[in-house]
Every structure is written in structure tokens, then in C-alpha cells.
Amino acid sequence: MHKNEIEEMEIVISKFLKFGVLLSAFVIFIGFAMFLLTGNSGYAGSTYPTEPIAILKGALAFKSYSIILTGLMILIATPVFRVGVSIIVFMKEKDFLYAKITSLVFVILIISFILGKVE
Template identity: 65%
Template sequence: MEKKVDRDLMLEKENEELRAMELIISKALTIGITTSAIVIFIGLLMLIITGNSGYPHGFYPTSPVEILKGFISLKPYAVILTGLLLLILTPVFRVAVSIITFLHEKDYLYTAITTLVFIILIISFILGKVE
């Protein structure tokens, strides 16, 4: 009887930890998507109000550094692109939060798997940038 009670308590604790992990990941995704949507909307409003992208005709920033410089200068097109970068980085942020969460839960197998996924994502960004 005591073994069943101990097992039930252990399962309940695991379920609570799983719910807490899912809540953390859900908040990370919500924050990322909301932030990117707000930034894109602000850039779009700037573009509509000014009628100008902030760049000479035919020039488009293509590197993250150029985009961030344009964002700091409040160029509407760069603000929109910054929002898109945030949207692209949201799943990467989710993977990073998952690594931390799995470490906190002391689930080392999932920590290793998630870390491998994170490394693959970073490598894909680096290789995608190489021309």
C-alpha cells in the first residue's frame, strides 16, 4: 500500500514538473512571437507614415549586422526585418529554454538531445550565411 502511495506521489510530482516545463516553453514562444509581431507592426507603420524604406532605391540590407544598424537608425525596412529575425530566432530561443529546463529537471538524456538540436540549428544558420 505504501509503495502505491509513494509511486502516486512520484507520478504527481513528475506531472507537475512537466506542466511547469511546458508553461516555461509556452511563455518563451508567446514572448518571442508577440515581440516580433509588435516590431514588424511598428516598422510597417513607420513605412506607411514616411513612405520611405530608409534606404536608397534598390538597396536591401542582407546581413544581421546591416539590419541591426538600420534598426538602430530607425529605418522602417530594417525595423520590419528585425521583427522577422526575432520571429526566426523564436524557435531557437525555445530550444535554448528547453535545454535549461531539462537541466533544471536533471533529465540529462533530453538535455543532451536538445543540445544536439541546438548545435545543429546554430550550424545551419552559419552555413546558410556563407555565400
């Protein structure tokens, strides 16, 4: 990969990161505004979704709490995507040491999401 190709890739990635943060903020704002206007989280009592699939189903059902959590999931996924793309960039550059290190970081991130629990 040439230097200008790498710079172009970095610009694309930085625009994606900015878009991810703005999208996340927008989704969270919509969910919060819905909550303020309705005074209702969309869930009875103190039950709330904790699994990503349940959160997405709640967001599709226009439940304000789930919409806020969807925005947070977008915010969390944005830099994880950056790590994943970095692996590809390092492989194209034939920089295998950094590709291995970044792959390890990516695997650790994925494992932490799988093992992580909300209590």
C-alpha cells in the same frame, strides 16, 4: 526536478514564446506602418541589409525595412530560445538522452544560421 517545477518551467516558456511572437508582430507592424506612411524603406535603390548587425544598426536608425527585419529576427529567435532552454530543463531532469538530442538540434540550428545566406 519535480513534476510541478517542470510544469512551472513549461508555463514560463510558453509565456515567453507568446511574448516573443507578440513582440515580433508589434515590431513588424511598426516598421510596416513607417513604410506606408513615408513610402521609404530607408535605403537607396535596391540595396538592403542582409547581415544581422547591419539590420540592427538600420533599426536603431529608424529605417522601416530594417525594423521589419528586426521583427522577423525576433520571430526566428523565439523558438530557438525554446530549444536552448529545453536543454537546461532536460539536464535538470537528468534526462541525458533528450538533452543530447536537443543539444544536437540546437547546434544544427546555430550552424544553419551561420552558414545560411540570402541571395
